[in-house]
Amino acid sequence: MKTLLKSDNWYLKCGAFIMAVILLTVLTGLFWTPYDPNYMDTSARLSSPSFAHLFGTDNFGRDIFSRVMQGLGTSFMVSFCINLIGLIIGTIVGAAAGYSGGLFDDVLMRICDAITAFPSVMLALVIIAVIGRGDMDIIWILGTLFIPSYARMVRSEFVQQKSCNYVRMARLMGAKPLRIIFVHILPNIYKTLLPAATIGFNNAVLAEASMSFLGIGVSANRPSLGRMLNESQGFLIGGAPWYAAFVGFSIVLLVMGLALLGEGLQAEQNRGKK
């Protein structure tokens, strides 16, 4: 904490600050919100921001601030899960491909290349078109689409590390491949993984927001930022332009916090290399 405050890495500082604020909001939103986010107060439809309703209310009289708090939580959790699926499976696939090499490696990497060639939102739309959707399907679908980029990165790290002396030593001492992969190599590459995972998180937030903006997110009764932004579009004229503004800026804040954090971690890591 002290080193963070003293560091001149402004990306990391600002990113950590924004993310701390967001995390605090999300955690608070889990236990307490000023109003029930789904309570419809018909007497206060589309009221402008005031002390009673910090961000105003929407067309059903629901408190936008409470909804943003919970929507932020939904976006955060959904993108976190998407990212986690991509990270874990991607690491396993990348490790297997990079460590074993040969035909297995080639085939896996070609598949990854093919998937990464397509924009993830577009592919997710297509997959949903084919298999239909349930409440949480979006997490699995987007999570799967995040696997290849991680797999590629982990693989290239593994290919580099494989020929290092410490790995050879371990092999000489009779360590099994699984042990070498998880106990020896993985701890050595997590520093590269960390910034990449943050940037992946950022992409996941964007993808999730785009999907729920198109009405294909998690279920409708849970507030989600993308869907709220979509709903707010109808009230730009005369009604409630602040609705779109508050929801949109909270997405921007989340994206920006993660981008800065990723950037900062990357810079920190490059500094370590020099």
Added chain:
Amino acid sequence: MKYVLKKAINLILTVVLVSFLAFCAFQIIGDPIARMLGAEATPEKIAQLREELGFNRPVMTRYLEWAGNFLRGDMGISYSYKLPVAEMVLPKLGTTVALTLMAFVLTCVASISIGVFQVRLKSARIDRLMTVANQIIMSIPPFFIGILFTCFFGLVLHWFTPGYFVSFKEDPAGFFGYLFLPAVSIAIPKISQCVKMLRSQTGAELEKDYIRTAYSRGMNTGFAVNYHALHNAIIPVISFLAVSLAEMLASCIIIEQIFTIPGIGRLLLSSISSRDFTVVLAIVVILVIWVIVVNYIADIIYPLVDPRIKVSK
């Protein structure tokens, strides 16, 4: 030349493979028969209709027939509108392609000129200011930019009427005028990504040995930036631009919703929700071909802009 040809064969094979996979997927899941008959469906009627429509033949022959028709411009008939799919898709495809290309041209022109401007800046303060502004702009997703634009230019300044789209045939100038703001909202995040990339690439180039040699021969900073570093720094930016053409298509799908442009993205979404699979299949295959062709062009461009990349044989 050999490289181009080899890549072209690869391209065709990929398109065939992917379209076959898409076709199979839609055949397995999107069986339209029960849906077409609706409430009157009886097992006999279903069997009869299956026979009539040729659904009992093997997948391979049906795929070949479908692909042949597709190439001739016959994409089947929409289940819900009973219209030829080609008639529904092709005019909208034109709009989407126009929008994407506009966004692409804007990105290329703006990002390279802004990036070069920033790199050549003498004042560190303005450079820092631009970096901060860039970082903020980069975090705004295209759909929010679109909403801000409709609000500001449409509802406050009345420069255009949101939702009042004019087709190219009626009024070409109005058509491009209407597409301008959507194109800008697609382009802005890409522009700031490119500018940032160009900035950091030039910074990295300036630390390299050949620049130091140039300095030792008495070259000043301006010359080193303009004639040495920029040349090398721009290469990855160009390849990034080529690849981002595919991503812009995805942003198009979303932006079309905001500006209510009757493009292929709107059609795709509405066909998905009405489960109109012939339309979805046609659009998916077109999108896939688009992405594959764009990546193919990017692959061909790499060795042209960067002679260091050896064409692998």
